[in-house]
Amino acid sequence: MRRPGAAGGPGDARRARASRSAWLWLALLVAAFAGNTPAAAQGPEGPDPAGPAGDQATAPDEATARDRALIDDRLSRMPPQRPGQVDLFALAVAGDGRENVFRNEAAYFEDLATARYGAQGRTLALVNHPDSVGPTPRPLATPDSLRHALTGIAARMDPDEDILLLFATSHGKRPHALVLHQPGAFDLSLTPTDLRAALDDAGIRHRVLVVSACFSGGFIPALAGPDSIVITAARRDRSSFGCGDATSATWFGRALLVEGLNRDGGLLDAFAYAQRQVERREKMEGHAPSHPQIHVGEALRARLLAWEAQLERGPPLPYPHPL
Template identity: 45%
Template sequence: MPSHLDPRRRTAIATLTAFAAGVLLTIGVLRFGPEPLTARREPLAAPAAVATAAPASAATVAPADEGVADEAALDTWPTDAPTPEQVFTAQPEAMRRAVAKLAPRTPGKTNVYALAFAADGSEDVFRNEAEYLDTLMARRFGAPGHTLVLENHPATLSTRPLASWTNLEAGLDALAKIMDPKEDILLLYVATHGGDDHSLLVDMDPIPLDQLDPDGLADILGKHAFRWKVLVVNACYSGGFVPKLKGTGTLVLTSARADRTSFGCGADSDITYFGRAWLADGLNATPDFIDAFGRARREIAAWETKDALEPSEPQIDVGAGIEEKLAAWRKRAAIGPAVPFTAAR
């Protein structure tokens, strides 16, 4: 099969992709999550240049228009990338390669492992934050090889596994085997557009991907015995995830209240407000995740006031024991110097 998207093959590829997706969905390969799931939607433009919202009320593509939508997606598919079908079928091997690069845990102390999930392939900001978290873990927190990056982006179709429901489950399965689930800390960072129904956009058109919602993410995490977790959801309306994700041993951070948008995405942006304030500014000022959140919330509020935006009001829930666990980890972690943010290239 050719490695380039030959225009003469687009119709055939679209047909094969749709057929393969239908078969796989039927036998349950694509989805290991519970019902109900938020229906898959097409990429949605943010309501404002800086808001990271994907309105839940947006109409899905009508069946008669699906072929047109698929052709449009293929027209924007990078010509130097594998075809959508090749990317789709290569995911098990992509995950195997990514997991093989993870470093073993350091015995005798608490380790932190991160999973970055950049879910919307239509904008650079989410990929930038996932890649920056990888850099931050290696250089700031002295944990190279402790980050698994799943991302949807045209530039990484051959180098990173897709951010998908299936890969998220597989990634957590792999981390559970490398980590000590009772001793180590899982950091999950999710960045994408969010809808006012608290669904998260998971998209790399024209590849069919299931969406994530609070019930689905909670179910995925509930299948894994990670005692200590830091769960970060950077998306509009992400406060809607707090009730489902909070619990003993868990720190939950979100970029917005359940009924508010957050800001900083768009084609002209390299990083979201929350990504800048918590990842880049907060965690470079302090290795304390909770203190960094307080700093980030104040910084975001100042930016929103300056720009006359409705406050996003980032949310936090500190479960019993996690603050003390993070403090114990910091005492023995090899904290390095600040790492300036740079956009992925």
């Protein structure tokens, strides 16, 4: 967080400036952690809602410690990995806290991964939103919290057996990056190379990665590999649609999570369904096509299909917000 400047006052100008700066700093922190900063109005996902990637503030140390403690607590309550069986670990990242839509999708993804996709409670969500610093706290989504979460998940996985399913939803911007914004606290970015480095450093081998944002196809070159499946909501040069205060789910999030993964079939079938649904809706509403993308590493394809074949799914999970 940037330290605000202060105006001089009567008396000792140096002391007055320091005193006023301290009070402004304290007020900003209180507003951020109380969730009282008004959310910015946003329309459909556009090219750069949060400004250039270089204009970033740093999350306060106190917030970093809080997020790590919340992550560690959630990790400690996950069911243990089962030797000899493939276990799924699911991580959601909701990037832009100025809109409810990203929080909605991340929270639903956590529940869906357990109810329909075999995670059995091995789930975690990093959510930028004023509610995350309210009475029911969640760890915020920053590069540090993402790395801490991935490292903790990796420590609980068998790297030769288990699969990570990561779902990131936010605004996307050019050059390719996801917005990580907590109102009143920080304005950061997550690039494809950042995400690849965090996964590599954690030692997570089998990766199913879903990136739902404008221009998210730009994440594929850095994340592709034989042990990776990468799904994106749009081509590297196209916008995706459905964010803003008027919707409860993005078009791609609704098609993939709420509809696709509640149907019979596996993840690849759900993506094919989502492609069709998004294209149909874009044509109906007169938008340029977003062209959702997929990379399928052949080594992980075989592992995923074998695991899905023995998966016992629960009934479809209703989305808890009006669509």
